[in-house]
Amino acid sequence: MICLSRSLVGIYLLKCILCEGLCGERRHVIGTLGGDVILRVDGTGIMGDITWFISGNHFATTDPGGHINIRDNQYNGKLYGLAGGSLNITELDMVDQGIYTASTLRNTSTKEELCAQVYDLRIYRMLSEDDIHIEHNVTSMEPCSMTFTCTVNRSDVNVTWSSSVGSDINVTDYVLYVSAPDPKMIYTCTAQNHISTSSNSVTPWEY
CATH class of the missing domain: 2.60.40.10 (Immunoglobulins)
Incomplete structure (x- = not known):
């Protein structure tokens, strides 16, 4: 029952990402093969956890305190949470390239709303x-x-x-x-x- 509830929450959050507005413009991030990269979250007004998706897969959750919950075992040992809820991805491989989405509840001057920050991560090899x-x-x-x-x-x-x-x-x-x-x-x-x-x-x- 617990697993089913978590799945339903994940589906709900993904639907919210599709229907809610963006936290800002899409961010283009460049990474080096074998290196690491940080997907930075604007911590202004964040009211809880940040839910991370790639290709519909809810693979991790971070919080403003720098803690992380890795939900997909293939990311064990290569994901780290940073202060403010940002995500550090290490040991980059070409399979890590893609569109990442960070969904969070944000308190604006007028209301509380769920918004999504989108990151376009591109990975390159060093030339020789x-x-x-x-x-x-x-x-x-x-x-x-x-x-x-x-x-x-x-x-x-x-x-x-x-x-x-x-x-x-x-x-x-x-x-x-x-x-x-x-x-x-x-x-x-x-x-x-x-x-x-x-x-x-x-x-x-x-x-």
Whole structure:
């Protein structure tokens, strides 16, 4: 009977999240694979526990005193409650990425109301030089012309080319076109995501 009551409470809270207003704008949170992240709760006017959901799963409950009740065993050892009811998620994995909702009863200047704070958690891997691959192709011997294609084995990255002297370069879709290369000219392919930047360089004269 107790388990049934808790299930009904969870269903009720989820329905309330769908019908009540938001506590504020959706928050975009960036995390690093293997690191930790904090989903911060605005403690103003909070009148009790904060109920945490992801994909309809009520996985934890926190309170303003920093206590936490983990309801889903898969989160044991990686969730911690913080003062104000905020949630600390540690040892981030890609499966932790998603939309989180914190439902709480808040006392405003006019009334008490249930509202939901929504967090969009995105997790990224740190980039390294090994993630960046440059392939070359000699297209002409006289004059010497070649192309260099930069590929990155990670998703959600921005890729750019640059030269060692800052001069204009000919690039189309990550492909660098070089003609009559200067022996001292170095070209660098740089990859960047939300948490890191890495690069790899090439000297066309070597080819």
